[in-house]
Amino acid sequence: MSPGSVFYFRDVSQNHHPARQLTTAMISAGDAPLWNPLRGAGQPLLANPNMLVLHPTTLLFVVLPFEWAFKMSIVLQIVLAGAGAWLVLRDIGASRAGSLLGAAVFCLSGYMLSLGNLINLLDSAAFMPLTVWLAGRAMTRGFSPWGSLAALSLAVQIMAGEPSMLLCTAAGFLGLHWSLGGGATERSAPAGAPAGQSRSLVWRLAGAAGIVLLALAISMVAVLPTVELLAQSERGAGFDREEALKWSLPPMALLQTAVPDLFGDPTRTDIASYWGGGVFDAGLPFILSLYLGPAAIILACAGLAGGLTSGNRRRRAEALVLAALALGGITLSLGRFFPLYPALLSLLKPLESVRYPVKYFLIVVWAM
DSSP, rough: TTOOOOOOOTTTIIIHHHHHEEEEHHTTTOOOOOEEETTTOOOEETGGGGOOOSTTTHHHHHHOEEEHHHHHHHHHHHHHHHHHHHHHHHTOOOOHHHHHHHHHHHHSSSSHHGGGGHHHHHHHTTTTTHHHHHHHHHHOOSSHHHHHHHHHHHHHHHHHHHHHHHHHHHHHHIIITTTTTTTTTTTTSSSTTTTTSSSHHHHHHHHHHEEEHHHHHHHHHHHHHHHHHHHHHHHHOOOOOHTTTTTOOOOGGGGGTTSSSTTTTTTTOOOOOBBBBSSSSGGGGGGSSOOOOHHHHHHHHHHHHHHHSSSOHHHHHHHHHHHHHHHHHHHHHTTTSTHHHHHHHHHHHHGGGSSSGGGGGHHHHHHO
């Protein structure tokens, strides 16, 4: 946050910074930010979800000096990710200390901090824990007001235009709430409210469908112009298989979860500073760091072992679900290095428009 420093890497300086400047200038002048006149003889602005015109962070640029707003639009979302993770952990029965530690592991992981360079991913991923928490409460405490709030949070994720983050959110919700009867413990439910396990499957299906439909209705203001633009773009026709599998996670890169800067500094081109160019696609990683920390990994493994050997059926089920999420996230992230993701591409053609399998490592961080 020091005055002499700026976020700059990857699309930040090339796309997001100038796009935010243009959007802020147009709003300040009383113009609707519909069209970008400064690039390629004119391009859609609001219809392009990567420009993030309709994201809540745009409000920061209306009330704060530009550079401060730009920094806060990144930093505050990292904080939001941690706060949402803390709320989820509290509702599933973790202690205050455990909830704080889990939230810190999630929001301060190398993956989440790397999204400061990939703002369109950050602007969806940061709302994932909040969506899961609100949706879980809607499942256990009734749709009003939790379901409506969950739909608002999910709508923000949809408008950010990053399908892989939506798939990670769905996996997190299904794993942590659905499989565990709603996620909230009887201890966390209000007096007189049905416990998580007492909600019927039909009731939870209806609640989840209501959240998704309401979120889609709210986000249509961004989705409809985006769909129209998508029909005229290369992405609308789908990428070829090679492009869809680009930036798969090499198995050796998993060592980064315990060893920081294993391959050096990927923002430097000097081979003495970065020697990972022969490991990753395109000569550099898409996600700059996957670091989780040896202590966090050891604690997670201890928790998993304790859960699997526990006589408590609920705790054992929770451990199995989280282990399955982590394993699933790793196998998806491996992309072309493991047969699962290529098989999914063959079965589900729309997945070819969701590039860069390493994005799914968010599921692993969530399970941790």
